[in-house]
Amino acid sequence: MKYLIIFSLFFSLTIQSQDRFHLKAQRVFDGNEIHQNWSVHIEGEKIVYAGPTKSFRNSKLIDYGDHTILPGLIEGHSHILLHPYNETSWNDQVLKESYGERASRATNHLRASLMAGITTMRDLGSEGAGYLDVGMKISVEKGIIPGPRLLVAGPAIVATGSYGPKGFHEFVKVPLGAEEADGSNLMTVTRRQIGNGADIIKVYADYRWGPDNTARPTFSEDELRTIVETAKSSGRSTVAHASTAEAMKRAINAGVKTIEHGDEATKEVFDLMVEKGVALCPTIAAGLSISQYRGWKKGSQPEPQRVINKRKSFQLALERGVTISFGGDVGVFPHGENVLELELMTEYGMPNQEALKSATSVNAKLFGLNKLGQLKEGFLADIIIVKGNPLKNISALRNVEFVMKNGDIVKN
Numbered sequence: 446m447k448y449l450i451i452f453s454l455f456f457s458l459t460i461q462s463q464d465r466f467h468l469k470a471q472r473v474f475d476g477n478e479i480h481q482n483w484s485v486h487i488e489g490e491k492i493v494y495a496g497p498t499k500s501f502r503n504s505k506l507i508d509y510g511d512h513t514i515l516p517g518l519i520e521g522h523s524h525i526l527l528h529p530y531n532e533t534s535w536n537d538q539v540l541k542e543s544y545g546e547r548a549s550r551a552t553n554h555l556r557a558s559l560m561a562g563i564t565t566m567r568d569l570g571s572e573g574a575g576y577l578d579v580g581m582k583i584s585v586e587k588g589i590i591p592g593p594r595l596l597v598a599g600p601a602i603v604a605t606g607s608y609g610p611k612g613f614h615e616f617v618k619v620p621l622g623a624e625e626a627d628g629s630n631l632m633t634v635t636r637r638q639i640g641n642g643a644d645i646i647k648v649y650a651d652y653r654w655g656p657d658n659t660a661r662p663t664f665s666e667d668e669l670r671t672i673v674e675t676a677k678s679s680g681r682s683t684v685a686h687a688s689t690a691e692a693m694k695r696a697i698n699a700g701v702k703t704i705e706h707g708d709e710a711t712k713e714v715f716d717l718m719v720e721k722g723v724a725l726c727p728t729i730a731a732g733l734s735i736s737q738y739r740g741w742k743k744g745s746q747p748e749p750q751r752v753i754n755k756r757k758s759f760q761l762a763l764e765r766g767v768t769i770s771f772g773g774d775v776g777v778f779p780h781g782e783n784v785l786e787l788e789l790m791t792e793y794g795m796p797n798q799e800a801l802k803s804a805t806s807v808n809a810k811l812f813g814l815n816k817l818g819q820l821k822e823g824f825l826a827d828i829i830i831v832k833g834n835p836l837k838n839i840s841a842l843r844n845v846e847f848v849m850k851n852g853d854i855v856k857n
């Protein structure tokens with residue numbers, strides 16, 4: 446690690462508690478574009494200056510040289526209560542791992558995410574762990590454990606009969622990976638999830654419950670609208686898991702904020718997303734990882750159909766101008782490896798700058814985080830410094846050497 450800390454002439458240890466930092470590096474990506482010879486000044490938890498380098502007295506200079514300063518990354522689709530399926534199948538995680546084990550694992554996942562430069566995460570479903578995500582979020586907020594700030598969904602909502610674990614006879618009661626609801630009780634379930642601490646409502650607009658386990662729509666458009674309107678009235682947005690074109694269409698028309706996955710979208714569906722201002726969280730990394738768990742060797746074997754389809758569908762979304770939210774479904778693959786999604790987004794044709802925006806300013810706007818995602822006066826000091834230039838090579842984001850969250854240095 447190559448960096449220089451110069452204590453300014455007027456610096457005294459007594460102002461440590463009210464730290465003032467002056468960050469410098471060859472490049473600064475402010476959440477929108479890259480600048481040379483810029484610096485960022487932080488007082489307390491806020492950014493007070495981001496612009497052409499100028500000197501500040503009474504502050505600690507941190508100069509990283511040939512590095513890039515960026516806003517802390519905002520992960521759009523994580524599951525802190527899951528770990529990779531090649532370690533333990535999803536069914537076994539839901540059915541056999543205790544809440545104690547799951548919370549312990551989540552503690553490690555949160556630390557790994559923060560150290561990888563993820564300072565905010567939208568966590569989309571506890572997958573059988575009730576409101577443990579709310580508890581993990583509070584633990585981070587209280588400073589009990591390190592981790593990104595969290596926006597959590599709680600258990601998520603599924604249509605009766607659609608979700609797993611499955612394969613038991615009717616007298617065996619198994620804990621489900623999400624909460625069932627339909628027609629008449631959708632309002633109650635949505636409100637209860639909000640009351641129990643959900644920041645977002647996640648709904649499964651389709652699931653693999655069709656013949657031969659194919660994905661088929663679950664809720665009707667009216668049912669989805671009930672969920673969306675109920676959440677909206679409390680100031681919360683709804684996100685929909687949807688792979689089929691029909692479920693996407695229903696969810697978009699019902700007013701969801703983002704579509705998760707979106708594999709089978711047609712040109713018409715993507716155009717509808719653009720028209721209604723709905724973003725796509727493509728989760729390319731999850732599908733790719735699952736194909737690899739099933740034995741596919743990337744690079745040395747031909748791509749499985751699933752991977753080919755995903756690339757085509759992502760490219761179609763780009764072509765139609767759909768807003769892309771960075772979110773890999775991390776948890777299916779290891780926490781802390783979030784950058785894999787950005788690598789795939791750029792490999793499939795998204796310009797690096799657009800991918801960087803997606804992970805910072807775009808996700809901040811989509812998630813209603815008004816003071817995050819940009820390096821700008823008055824914004825919260827969530828800042829990372831990486832070796833190299835992610836605008837040239839997105840994998841530079843794997844070399845996170847400095848992480849600041851809320852003005853506190855958590856990695857240096």
Ligand SMILES: [Zn+2]
Nearest residue numbers: 522524569774
């Ligand atoms: Zn997911």
